[in-house]
Amino acid sequence: MAGTETTRTLRPTPGHPPVSFGPDPVGRTSPTSATEQRKEPLVQNILDAIQAGDTSSEDFANLALPESYRAVTVHKDEVDMFEGLATRDKDPRQSLHIEDVALPELGPGEAYVAVMASAINYNTVWTSIFEPVSTFGFLERYGRLSELTKRHDLPYHVVGSDLAGVVLKTGPGVTRWKPGTEVVAHCLSVELEDPAGHDDTMMDPQQRIWGFETNFGGLAHIALVKSNQLLPKPAHLTWEEAASPGLVNATAYRQLVSKNAGQMKQGDNVLIWGASGGLGGFATQYALNGGANPICVVSNEEKADIVRSMGVEMIINRSEEKWQFWNEEGTEQNPKEWQRLGKRIRELTGGEDIDIVFEHPGRETFGASVYVTRKGGVITTCASTTGYMHEYDNRYLWMNLKRIVSSHFANYREAFEANRLIDQGKIHPTLSRTYSLEEVGQAALDVHHNLHQGKVGVLCLAPEEGLGVRDHEKRAKHLDAINRFRGV
Known part of the structure; x- marks a missing residue:
């Protein structure tokens, strides 16, 4: 239980001693050694x-690599630990562990990356509370694919789907x-042995999300990735800033801009739920x-101020206008x-309806999203953070020739283009706060309870924030935009 003092000894990886954890006043498993202490010698050399x-x-190629490395994990023997609890009451601080794990074998087409920083995504929250299913089922299925993929089927899962760092070995x-x-690194993992994946790699039957449906993710000192996940780090960003956009930036690009989903054009009216x-x-x-x-659409005035600072003029504050799309039960x-929302939108747009809805809340908003979209318009959906079982009135869909388009992360080209726009200073990180690796449980809890804003970063090897900037001149041009979400 959170709030109790416990001493925990984590299971050793093969050939490595266990890692001891001391009393924690809030129930988190944090190392007894201070964060500032020098790391294991080979890791410190890196x-x-x-x-x-x-x-x-x-010189980088000649660096000796450690047999084990520090990582954030969940354990297979704990998948039932939250049984009987409501989703909100499941606490990632109890299930996320920080331990030494064995460095996996490096295979063809792969790379070891020294992770300077990573970030928290909802998929890490889902992994930590074992919802909607345990991720160990993903790892078991992947492990049956080949001799090489057997590495991923372990009694622990190294999580995390973002990183910024340095290539160590290929x-x-x-x-x-x-x-x-x-x-x-972007988080698309594909095998590309099936022809279906060679038009759009998202269609590969073996498409997976790295660090969620595969092992050896980015919340660690070292990560194992496929080389076709790698992208150049934007030189004007710190490690934590560069790590934070990956998953969400490429997802938003495909969902809204790409020909594979929204195909947004100039002048389109775009309804964006959770816009900050x-x-x-x-x-x-x-x-x-x-x-x-x-x-x-935002939930309070502070978030409204964020989107105003971006240049947005049309804002719907949910808390002020008290939308109730469902009854209390x-x-x-x-x-x-739905009708009231449609009327409010037309007041803002001068009488026009929505061309594209950027949907991700899911059950709570989907009926309204279908209703307010114009005839022939598009609802693009990539997630369901308020519930997967959507309900809507199909008459408004079929009689008005609207389309629901699914979108799930991005292919390599889309991820490259999204990262390129970050590098050009046309799109900026939304990092609001950064935690240490030892605080990852609290970081995940904050995201779970929606206490965060924008993206939440995690320092891995980086000893402090603000490191990794190579192009200070470019950074100075965009500093206000880079820091827009800071402290919110």
Whole structure:
């Protein structure tokens, strides 16, 4: 239980001693050694090489790698620990562990990356509370695919789907990325042995989300990735800033901009739910950057101020206007509230309806989203944070020729384009706060309870915030936009 004092000894990885954890007044499993203490010698050598700033690729390639590394994990033997609890009462601080795990074998087309910083996504929250299913089922299925993928089927799962860091070593067949290269990683893992994946890699039957449906994720000192997950780190950003956009930025790009989903064009009216959040903060930027008209839904005036600072003029504050799309029992929807929302939108747009809805809340809002979309318009959906079982009045869909388009992360090209816009300073990180690796349980809890704003970063090898900037001139041009979410 959170709030009790416990001493925990985590299971050893093969050939490695257990890691001891001391009393924790809030129930988190944090190491007894202070965060500032120097790391294991081989890991410290890696960090020293990165911070030197002039270490050659050859020197990076010659660095000795540790047999084990520090990582954030969930345990297979704890998947039932929250049984009987309501979703909100499940506490990631109890299920997320920080321990030493064995460095996996490096395979063809893969790379080890020293992780300077990572970030929290909802998929890490879902993993930590074992909802809607345990991720160990994903790892078991992946492990049956080949001899190489057996590495992923372990009694622990190293989580995390974002990173910024430095390439340490590459496997056979990797030619583009050299040791010492500063990179970020997108989270699409594909095998590409099936023809279905060669038009849009998201269609690969073996498409998975790294760090969620695969092991060896980014909330760690070292990560194992496929080389086709790597992208150049934007030189004007710190490690934590560069790590934070990955999953949500590429997701928003595909969902709203790409030909594979929204196909947004100039002048489109775009309804963005949660417009200042992790996903919505990027959707809002893409709408503005692409000449569309964002109608931003936020939950309070502080969040309204964030989107105003981006240049948004049309804002709907949920708390002020008290939308109630469902009755108190959550069993029936109220179409009159859909109508009220449609009227409010037309007041803001001068009588026009919505061309594209950027949907991700799911059950709570989906009926309203379908209703307010114009005839022939599009509802794009990539998530269901308020529930997966959507309900809507199908008459408003079929009789008005509207379309519901699914969108799930992004392919490599889309992730590259989204990262390129970050590098060009046209799209900016939405980082609001950064935690240490030892605080990852609290970081995940804050996201679980929606206490965060934008994205929440996690320092991994980086000893402090503010490191990793290589292009200070470019940074100075965009500093206000980079810091827009800070402290919110």
